[in-house]
Amino acid sequence: MTPADLAFFVLAAVLLASALGVVFTRNPVHAVLLLVLTFFNAAGVFILLGAEFLAMLLIIVYVGAVMVLFLFVVMMLRVDPAKMRAQGRAALPLGLLVAGVLMAEMAAVALSFAALPGAASPAFALPEGVTDARALGRVLYTDFVYPFQVAGLILLIAMVGAIALTQRARPDIKRQSVADQTARRPGDAMEIVKVTPRTGA
Amino acid sequence: MDAVVEFFAWLWAFWPLRVVVWTLVVTIGVLLAVAYLTYAERKVMSAMQRRQGPMTVGPFGLLQPVADGVKLFAKEMVIPAQADKTLFLLAPMGLFVLALAAWAAIPFDKGWVLANLNVGVLYVLAISSMAVYGVVIAGWASGSRYAFLGGLRSAAQMVSYEVSMGLIIVCVVLCTGSLNLTEIVEAPRPAWMQLLLFPMLVVFLISILAETNRAPFDLPEGESEITGGFMVEYGSMAFALFFLAEYANMILMSAMTTTLFLGGWLPPFGIGALAVVPGIFWFVAKTAAILFFFIWARASLPRFRYDQLMRLGWKVFLPFTLVWVVVTAGAVLAFGGGV
Numbered sequence: 001m002t003p004a005d006l007a008f009f010v011l012a013a014v015l016l017a018s019a020l021g022v023v024f025t026r027n028p029v030h031a032v033l034l035l036v037l038t039f040f041n042a043a044g045v046f047i048l049l050g051a052e053f054l055a056m057l058l059i060i061v062y063v064g065a066v067m068v069l070f071l072f073v074v075m076m077l078r079v080d081p082a083k084m085r086a087q088g089r090a091a092l093p094l095g096l097l098v099a100g101v102l103m104a105e106m107a108a109v110a111l112s113f114a115a116l117p118g119a120a121s122p123a124f125a126l127p128e129g130v131t132d133a134r135a136l137g138r139v140l141y142t143d144f145v146y147p148f149q150v151a152g153l154i155l156l157i158a159m160v161g162a163i164a165l166t167q168r169a170r171p172d173i174k175r176q177s178v179a180d181q182t183a184r185r186p187g188d189a190m191e192i193v194k195v196t197p198r199t200g201a
Numbered sequence: 202m203d204a205v206v207e208f209f210a211w212l213w214a215f216w217p218l219r220v221v222v223w224t225l226v227v228t229i230g231v232l233l234a235v236a237y238l239t240y241a242e243r244k245v246m247s248a249m250q251r252r253q254g255p256m257t258v259g260p261f262g263l264l265q266p267v268a269d270g271v272k273l274f275a276k277e278m279v280i281p282a283q284a285d286k287t288l289f290l291l292a293p294m295g296l297f298v299l300a301l302a303a304w305a306a307i308p309f310d311k312g313w314v315l316a317n318l319n320v321g322v323l324y325v326l327a328i329s330s331m332a333v334y335g336v337v338i339a340g341w342a343s344g345s346r347y348a349f350l351g352g353l354r355s356a357a358q359m360v361s362y363e364v365s366m367g368l369i370i371v372c373v374v375l376c377t378g379s380l381n382l383t384e385i386v387e388a389p390r391p392a393w394m395q396l397l398l399f400p401m402l403v404v405f406l407i408s409i410l411a412e413t414n415r416a417p418f419d420l421p422e423g424e425s426e427i428t429g430g431f432m433v434e435y436g437s438m439a440f441a442l443f444f445l446a447e448y449a450n451m452i453l454m455s456a457m458t459t460t461l462f463l464g465g466w467l468p469p470f471g472i473g474a475l476a477v478v479p480g481i482f483w484f485v486a487k488t489a490a491i492l493f494f495f496i497w498a499r500a501s502l503p504r505f506r507y508d509q510l511m512r513l514g515w516k517v518f519l520p521f522t523l524v525w526v527v528v529t530a531g532a533v534l535a536f537g538g539g540v
Contacts, residue, residue, distance in 0.1 A: 033288075052319055053320050053380075060327045075353075131379075131380070133320065
């Protein structure tokens with residue numbers, strides 16, 4: 001067994017264990033942290049495969065940004081375990097149904113997988129003497145430029161949608177307007193009055 | 202005698218040993234730098250405020266960091282009854298480990314780097330983006346409202362400024378055409394490129410202040426509002442780990458700025474005659490200059506209000522860096538160079 005094999009088995013074992021932990025742990029915050037550990041080990045497996053760039057992206061995007069937001073939401077919840085268990089039992093049939101449909105769909109996709117038209121093959125070999133970041137960029141911006149742009153557009157729509165749903169005008173709160181503040185001159189707020197003695201202003 | 206030398210040569214050929222030794226050298230170097238950074242901070246700030254600073258422990262107070270360390274070691278560790286014990290103890294450890302792990306990819310001199318990664322920039326960015334967890338978990342696991350609020354604040358702040366930092370790094374990468382930190386240092390930088398990157402250096406310097414939770418962006422520990430922020434429940438060695446991690450991160454971010462913008466170990470202003478001085482000296486000198494900026498900012502600027510901090514990050518830095526990425530990409534295409 002080479003050191004790389006050993007590293008793979010350790011990473012894979014921790015990955016599976018922590019993924020199971022995500023599902024079985026009672027405390028939602030612990031679940032999120034175990035998911036972070038899962039992502040970490042997945043990044044390790046990517047590095048073993050020579051995909052350093054993807055590994056770093058996985059950590060920066062999922063661990064560094066997405067999971068932080070998850071953690072934010074989960075930490076704010078005060079979950080009562082007993083109540084949650086009762087609710088979980090009630091939702092079991094529906095949950096099983098959704099899980100079954102998802103499994104069937106994934107199986108259907110996996111069995112009928114085909115490369116996009118125009119692409120040479122689903123797997124691209126890394127060209128000699130080119131870093132994986134550069135190779136990935138070349139593939140994304142040439143063979144897959146349209147799917148790539150569409151993916152970006154979908155993300156943009158999701159972003160605009162989220163902002164449009166949560167944004168609301170609040171007339172009852174006072175906000176700082178920096179432009180107003182810097183445009184303010186002494187003449188707008190002050191009046192200098194020459195007061196003659198014993199007459200008042 | 203020869204046998205001893207031969208024995209050590211044989212031992213040295215064994216690569217895991219080399220890795221361990223060099224890692225220890227870098228780690229101990231960083232920890233010593235942290236200890237004397239706290240001393241330098243107190244001395245510089247006291248000079249700016251016309252005080253003496255530490256001066257009783259050892260000559261010129263030089264042993265003050267040692268005394269502080271011993272004090273923190275000797276104190277009793279208190280774990281709040283409400284705390285999630287495992288996470289309460291894991292958070293400072295994690296933060297400290299992350300603050301040290303990122304040093305693996307920093308080139309101190311030509312070839313002086315623990316791991317010459319092809320994706321060195323992303324590695325440092327990934328490690329520094331993990332630091333948010335240490336802070337949030339510390340705040341949550343303490344089981345205290347003040348700590349929790351401090352943790353949330355700190356996390357929102359660190360995530361916000363990471364976005365513009367990422368875009369700034371994209372500009373640098375566009376100009377140098379590599380993600381490898383050694384290649385970034387060595388890439389030729391014509392005048393137009395330096396002109397383009399200068400505004401990014403300014404934004405980056407401000408962003409690293411926010412990223413490391415330092416004044417004037419030290420809201421997570423704004424003592425007038427939320428006491429000690431996320432580390433309010435921590436004392437003794439756990440607090441010391443937070444403290445060490447904060448200062449190690451400061452030095453790390455200064456080293457990153459040196460590597461990305463100031464030419465790392467190369468002599469300043471491209472003066473070839475200065476290359477007789479070892480590169481590590483220039484690297485340390487440039488890093489120290491940026492650390493001085495950190496301390497200078499702390500001594501002279503009042504703390505930002507939270508909404509001002511968020512506005513600066515999202516409404517000023519983010520659009521500006523976003524536009525600048527496009528400008529840089531256009532300039533690289535027009536003037537050649539880069540990729």
